[in-house]
């Protein structure tokens with residue numbers, strides 16, 4: 001790997017994985033723990049695989065301090081399948097579900113839920129182009145709602161909830177695809193948390209779902225077995241062949257997070273990393289402008305624009321030549337976006353800070 005091209009990976013997803021994890025996976029790829037075969041070639045019913053599977057679940061429980069009364073599931077189909085499975089399982093006939101609209105992903109979640117049952121918007125910041133998340137006071141829902149859905153981090157717009165609304169007896173269901181395990185969270189505030197793995201947890205192909213057990217008892221039953229959470233919870237996520245290599249990688253990423261000192265440490269580092277970039281934006285006299293309002297800024301996805309469009313093109317082109325990958329904003333928003341997930345090293349953010357300062361100095 002010594003002659004590997006060196007890049008700073010700011011991709012929004014799939015995104016950077018810890019170098020140490022990739023190297024360990026490489027060393028175990030062909031012959032997993034002297035089994036004479038790769039983990040990919042092994043039965044998902046074998047003791048060796050089951051150990052890997054259960055270790056990943058245990059690590060997730062321990063790192064995220066998941067209470068005993070929650071199930072941890074490994075599913076497929078990405079977060080996008082959860083947009084459909086959540087209402088299929090939890091939106092009963094005659095009930096309504098409420099959606100907090102804070103960006104493109106909540107839009108998609110709402111649209112999908114509409115095909116299943118009755119839904120409405122609990123709040124929306126669409127009128128300000130999603131440059132902030134709704135405040136708790138703006139969020140309305142009814143005590144009889146099946147659930148309230150929230151997107152904890154808005155990957156495309158670069159905003160993030162720093163506090164979550166209290167929803168009392170109505171389960172709060174969160175899409176945490178782009179900030180899960182980036183900071184400690186009180187899991188007991190949520191009825192369910194789900195996340196595609198490919199931003200903060202591992203490779204694409206695995207989706208994590210954390211569900212309060214009592215919700216499973218009251219879930220809708222008239223749906224196909226494969227789409228029922230209870231099917232997966234009663235079989236320890238081994239109802240059918242799981243994405244075994246992805247789950248192995250996820251377990252290794254979680255092991256790496258434990259070695260980093262857990263979520264408090266990781267959260268502190270994420271804050272330092274994001275602030276390296278936000279500081280440049282704030283001190284640039286308008287050369288760079290952030291998309292998100294300060295109180296809603298994401299520590300994972302930093303969205304910004306360069307003073308004028310020609311300069312912005314030049315910025316992205318020169319950044320690319322300097323080895324920065326993934327800085328183009330999402331096609332629906334434009335501009336620039338730096339995604340600084342857990343596995344992005346501090347050095348990458350320091351390098352980007354320097355690049356941005358130098359570019360401004362040169363062009364102003």
Ligand SMILES: *Cc1c(COP(=O)(O)O)cnc(C)c1O
Nearest residue numbers: 078079080105155175177178196
């Ligand atoms: C990436 C992302 C998704 C989509 O995930 P898929 O795994 O591609 O379905 C959904 N929600 C959020 C917040 C995301 O960042």
